[in-house]
Amino acid sequence: GAVVSQHPSWVICKSGTSVKIECRSLDFQATTMFWYRQFPKQSLMLMATSNEGSKATYEQGVEKDKFLINHASLTLSTLTVTSAHPEDSSFYICSALSSGQAYEQYFGPGTRLTVT
């Protein structure tokens, strides 16, 4: 089956620093990737849609300048949390859309970010 990896799996950073999270599709090409955020005991909320070679599309209420998304290749999308604050602490999950099956999203294992 299709595999999506995320790196790092967890990260602790100090307030004011930036953190980059990578999402890779390991055995398939993904023209579209998605970034979700999940607060404790809550559901997944879509943050943005990342398209290879173009600008990401952000959901309403998500700050574009704070959550920078880059989808430079068909297998890699990155999410950079800039000037992180404690309220950015969350579980970030990416998913990748298989170009062969438009309805199938494959989810990464998630990255737990803690900002101190």
Place this chain on the structure above:
Amino acid sequence: AQKVTQAQTEISVVEKEDVTLDCVYETRDTTYYLFWYKQPPSGELVFLIRRNSFDEQNEISGRYSWNFQKSTSSFNFTITASQVVDSAVYFCALSEALDNFNKFYFGSGTKLNVKP
């Protein structure tokens, strides 16, 4: 309005009991997909099933079964003879043709506790 409703926030059962997790969805689209995912404490989403709107056949996979009823806009999930390893948060999700199936609308999740 919530597109996917999981009214049960948390359910506790004793091992070997059967348990049904409810999912009610809302869509104006005639073509859509419904999903169930399991999220164990590790956080990684585990895909369980995908159903398209044209296939109302119930499905059984081992101890798992799904009841899709368009008349009531429900896609319920039953675990037969529950086991401790079934303890997790379960999410129901919807994707629609209107969004090219790109957007996943997740329910709020149901936490299942299976006690020995």
